[in-house]
Amino acid sequence: MSYQEIKNKIFTKTTAKRTIFFLLGDIIFIIIACWLSFLLRFDGKISTQYFPMIKGFVGLTIPLIIFFFWLEKLYAISWSFVSISELFKLGRAVIISFLLIGTTIYILKIFPLFEGFPRSIIFITAFLTFLLTGGLRFSKRIYLHQFQRSAPRGRSILIAGSGDAAEQLVRHIITSNDSPYFIIGLVDDNPMKQGILIHGIKVLGKIADIPKIVKKLEINELIIAMPSAQQEVIRKTVKLAREAGIQKIKILPGTREILDEKVSLNQLRDVSIEDLLGRESVKIDTQAIKNFITGKTVLVTGAAGSIGSHLCQEILKFNPARLIALDQNETGLFHLGRNLNKEFPNIAKNFEIGDICDENKINWLFETEKPNIVFHAAAYKHVPVMESHPLEAIKNNVFGTLTLAQAATKHRVDKFVLISTDKAVNPTSIMGATKQVGEMICLWLNKKNITKFCAVRFGNVLDSQGNVVGIFEEQIKKGGPVEVTHPEMKRYFMVTSEACLLVMQAGALGQGGEVFVLDMGEPVKIVDLAKEMIRLAGYESDVDIPIVFTQMRPGEKLFEEILTNSEIPTKHEKIFMAKLSNFDDQKLIQGLEKFKQALDKMDKNSIIKILKEIIPTYNHET
Numbered sequence: 001m002s003y004q005e006i007k008n009k010i011f012t013k014t015t016a017k018r019t020i021f022f023l024l025g026d027i028i029f030i031i032i033a034c035w036l037s038f039l040l041r042f043d044g045k046i047s048t049q050y051f052p053m054i055k056g057f058v059g060l061t062i063p064l065i066i067f068f069f070w071l072e073k074l075y076a077i078s079w080s081f082v083s084i085s086e087l088f089k090l091g092r093a094v095i096i097s098f099l100l101i102g103t104t105i106y107i108l109k110i111f112p113l114f115e116g117f118p119r120s121i122i123f124i125t126a127f128l129t130f131l132l133t134g135g136l137r138f139s140k141r142i143y144l145h146q147f148q149r150s151a152p153r154g155r156s157i158l159i160a161g162s163g164d165a166a167e168q169l170v171r172h173i174i175t176s177n178d179s180p181y182f183i184i185g186l187v188d189d190n191p192m193k194q195g196i197l198i199h200g201i202k203v204l205g206k207i208a209d210i211p212k213i214v215k216k217l218e219i220n221e222l223i224i225a226m227p228s229a230q231q232e233v234i235r236k237t238v239k240l241a242r243e244a245g246i247q248k249i250k251i252l253p254g255t256r257e258i259l260d261e262k263v264s265l266n267q268l269r270d271v272s273i274e275d276l277l278g279r280e281s282v283k284i285d286t287q288a289i290k291n292f293i294t295g296k297t298v299l300v301t302g303a304a305g306s307i308g309s310h311l312c313q314e315i316l317k318f319n320p321a322r323l324i325a326l327d328q329n330e331t332g333l334f335h336l337g338r339n340l341n342k343e344f345p346n347i348a349k350n351f352e353i354g355d356i357c358d359e360n361k362i363n364w365l366f367e368t369e370k371p372n373i374v375f376h377a378a379a380y381k382h383v384p385v386m387e388s389h390p391l392e393a394i395k396n397n398v399f400g401t402l403t404l405a406q407a408a409t410k411h412r413v414d415k416f417v418l419i420s421t422d423k424a425v426n427p428t429s430i431m432g433a434t435k436q437v438g439e440m441i442c443l444w445l446n447k448k449n450i451t452k453f454c455a456v457r458f459g460n461v462l463d464s465q466g467n468v469v470g471i472f473e474e475q476i477k478k479g480g481p482v483e484v485t486h487p488e489m490k491r492y493f494m495v496t497s498e499a500c501l502l503v504m505q506a507g508a509l510g511q512g513g514e515v516f517v518l519d520m521g522e523p524v525k526i527v528d529l530a531k532e533m534i535r536l537a538g539y540e541s542d543v544d545i546p547i548v549f550t551q552m553r554p555g556e557k558l559f560e561e562i563l564t565n566s567e568i569p570t571k572h573e574k575i576f577m578a579k580l581s582n583f584d585d586q587k588l589i590q591g592l593e594k595f596k597q598a599l600d601k602m603d604k605n606s607i608i609k610i611l612k613e614i615i616p617t618y619n620h621e622t
Contacts, residue, residue: 033128302378304332356400397434454510
């Protein structure tokens, strides 16, 4: 017998026991309610002539009430988590059943058994039944709330937030037998909630009062239960908690993860760098994306990478007709296939191993699959590596893009979305320059008016493979030092989910020839990122974990540019359209021919010269 079968068997037995318990309890309390109603009606003295009537009344009442309780699923509730919803169901079942009971007795009053039946008995019994059966269902929760909370157990915690998520978390903690927490109170900035009680737990003040509350009440940990809060509020809460000396800070996930209204301790996780440095989300027109994706065949290149894999996942949420995931990473594609087939079993998919530079393979794939939409995420992205391998950067980022874009035009693809980078703006690196050439190729082929081409630029993705966050994590685990290239280096950051939604939004918005740019807010100093990650790991920078400054690597900038002065606003507040300046089609075509010659001769030295001819703003420091 498998683990899952054993688990299901145990669950079934537990459910059956609970159902039998409530069923027997209801029968006993219905009998008591019927008997008590007669006692109350006749001032404690029931004449023997009413005994047959009581028996008949009980015999009629029990099956009808049990039937309506079953219809309302009152035998499938969780004893510890019974709520106001179950109370409404109970009241509805009692009212309907006793209306039917009253009607039946009125019809049967011609028979001796119910002749002269006191009508007030029906109302009294209904009230007592509701009281007793409701008390049975709420008894465990009342016990846990009133008695088990009386003696502190577990770690003393403060909860930030008092909304729906916080209420559910409080309820879960106080009704859980094995909870590691004892709730001292809550804090919330809403003035209407100051001093109120949530399941007996008081809102002690505002978020700014955290240091004072922690000092006064000796609190060990903080839980942030504000899944819809803005990033600035999260950062402020964490900062105040740290100032108060709290090291253990946990947070509930975002709203999309708790839409099933089931908040539990299992969902709590440690505060991450994404929580503190992630930007405020851009409002996305999901209906426009749905109209764009649903029912279409979609090809994603670089599908096994950080952006590509998450993009595949987001695309499948909008129910395409078919997804083609292309990558040359066999292992990555294998794992992607397993995950996506498990999560989206009913959508057709093809996980294709292949190189975007393989013209025959690409044309065969377009001919066979006939994609309507292409998201091109395949690229070499590491700046220092591409400085050492310029021929590979040209081969993949330029000619790989050209091969895909020409195949898209040849096979009349509807839309082609290139994923670009902030490093393409006034590039100083070979990687950034090749990405701008990729943008130029798309805009050049867009002029053929067959396929609509557009590009999306964004900054660093916090949780992508090989990003600075992952590097710092490894260095912190080893005890340091954490290596930062320059004390003034800054970067823009975003999370993968936002990057992918932006790419999809661009595809929906694009009418051809656009380079979309995201206003990513304020850039973050890399040294501040390092210090924050060290604090999150429970250490102090330059005390427990040293920070050392190395030197800027080839092709790196101190500050990456996202927006220049030539961007055009769109209907989305944080999304702009950039225009490529000094873009000459003939120079591009000539440059591509020169690149081919350099590749044939393996001539690395010519690459920078050719890039400067194509991109006047390319400033490569040798």
